[in-house]
Amino acid sequence: MCGGGDSKASDAAQAREDERQAEITRSTGAIDAAFGNRGAQQQEFVNSLREFLTGDVRRQQKVAGRRSKFGLARSGLTGGSQAVDQGRTLAEEFTEGLLKSERVAQGGLADLKAQDEQSRLQLLGLAQTGLKSGTAAARASEAIQSNLAGASAAGLQEGVGDVFGKTANLFRAQEEAAARRKGLAESEIFADPFSRG
Amino acid sequence: MCDPISLGMLATALTAKTVNTRQTNRRKDRELAAGIRKQGDIGRESAGRVSEEIQSLAESNPEAEKAESIQGFINTLQSNKDLTTEAAGGGVFGASDRFAEDVSGALSGVGARATGRAELLSKIDAPARQRTREAVGRGQLAADVRGFQDRSQSADFLARLKASEQRNNPLIDIGADLLSGVATAGVASGTNLTTVLGDKIANLGFLGGI
Numbered sequence: 424m425c426g427g428g429d430s431k432a433s434d435a436a437q438a439r440e441d442e443r444q445a446e447i448t449r450s451t452g453a454i455d456a457a458f459g460n461r462g463a464q465q466q467e468f469v470n471s472l473r474e475f476l477t478g479d480v481r482r483q484q485k486v487a488g489r490r491s492k493f494g495l496a497r498s499g500l501t502g503g504s505q506a507v508d509q510g511r512t513l514a515e516e517f518t519e520g521l522l523k524s525e526r527v528a529q530g531g532l533a534d535l536k537a538q539d540e541q542s543r544l545q546l547l548g549l550a551q552t553g554l555k556s557g558t559a560a561a562r563a564s565e566a567i568q569s570n571l572a573g574a575s576a577a578g579l580q581e582g583v584g585d586v587f588g589k590t591a592n593l594f595r596a597q598e599e600a601a602a603r604r605k606g607l608a609e610s611e612i613f614a615d616p617f618s619r620g
Numbered sequence: 621m622c623d624p625i626s627l628g629m630l631a632t633a634l635t636a637k638t639v640n641t642r643q644t645n646r647r648k649d650r651e652l653a654a655g656i657r658k659q660g661d662i663g664r665e666s667a668g669r670v671s672e673e674i675q676s677l678a679e680s681n682p683e684a685e686k687a688e689s690i691q692g693f694i695n696t697l698q699s700n701k702d703l704t705t706e707a708a709g710g711g712v713f714g715a716s717d718r719f720a721e722d723v724s725g726a727l728s729g730v731g732a733r734a735t736g737r738a739e740l741l742s743k744i745d746a747p748a749r750q751r752t753r754e755a756v757g758r759g760q761l762a763a764d765v766r767g768f769q770d771r772s773q774s775a776d777f778l779a780r781l782k783a784s785e786q787r788n789n790p791l792i793d794i795g796a797d798l799l800s801g802v803a804t805a806g807v808a809s810g811t812n813l814t815t816v817l818g819d820k821i822a823n824l825g826f827l828g829g830i
């Protein structure tokens with residue numbers, strides 16, 4: 424400004440820019456550290472989700488196992504080849520259920536990590552942009568608004584569903600067959616006196 | 621053709637104008653520097669607000685949401701306790717003691733399982749709620765940063781306006797222009813101002829001439 428290199432304005436601008444760069448470096452480090460410490464929280468989330476889902480699978484397995492045992496007994500198939508087949512299907516469905524629950528848990532963890540990463544980037548954008556550009560701050564604000572709607576435990580909503588679908592149909596058929604047999608046997612008992620008469 | 625007076629007048633005019641302009645530029649510089657310092661103050665406020673948010677984020681955990689969530693689950697379970705007992709087969713009139721014991725055992729198992737599931741659900745739901753809370757905080761931060769930016773832009777505009785309002789002292793400029801004009805006119809017309817002025821003074825009889 425004054426031609427002699429002693430401009431107060433450029434000195435102030437230089438000082439401000441140096442300060443700003445230092446602030447950006449410090450903020451970036453602090454943000455990275457804040458999100459870097461989330462491992463334990465994320466691990467607790469995925470462990471809980473895994474336990475919840477596998478607990479559901481185990482509960483379904485108990486119910487299905489009980490129905491299988493009684494269904495086979497009603498049909499007189501205990502110890503037979505159908506019992507072996509049914510047991511194998513039940514075991515396969517159980518392992519598939521476990522795998523599905525693990526998949527859902529991993530998906531939930533991935534969603535949570537993605538949300539954290541998006542949040543980290545938004546905050547970095549806000550810290551780095553600072554007073555530099557209004558449009559970037561506005562964009563970050565809009566992104567946050569859209570994020571609010573998406574913040575949910577997607578994994579849990581999906582769940583594992585009905586794991587023992589195939590064997591459930593089998594049990595139902597066995598139970599219905601047993602009921603039919605029982606009905607026939609009873610009708611014979613009641614029908615006999617009249618037929619003789 | 622050395623005319624010391626003309627040269628002196630030109631030099632004086634040039635010096636006066638240069639000093640005048642230099643002082644104006646210094647005032648502009650001071651205004652702009654003050655504006656930048658003001659922007660710096662606002663920038664520091666903004667950085668402080670960002671730091672506050674980062675600090676809040678670093679300390680953020682899902683414990684509050686977890687506690688709130690589990691309380692909600694427990695309340696729901698407790699308010700439906702009668703129906704749970706009924707579902708487990710309790711409350712049958714005239715049933716044996718053994719049956720009542722079995723129902724009680726089943727109910728305690730159901731209660732323990734429900735509490736365990738409620739704890740798991742609260743641990744699953746809490747991180748999502750925590751992130752929603754944090755997203756609200758970031759939205760507020762973005763709004764605050766926009767506010768700081770508006771203030772900074774205003775400070776910048778005012779500083780530029782104040783700098784542009786700084787003008788040279790017109791009297792000095794006019795005086796310098798007059799001096800310069802007279803000297804230039806003298807030189808252009810071939811008039812030696814030193815001689816002319818010397819003659820004039822000599823004619824007046826003062827000092828006995830130069």
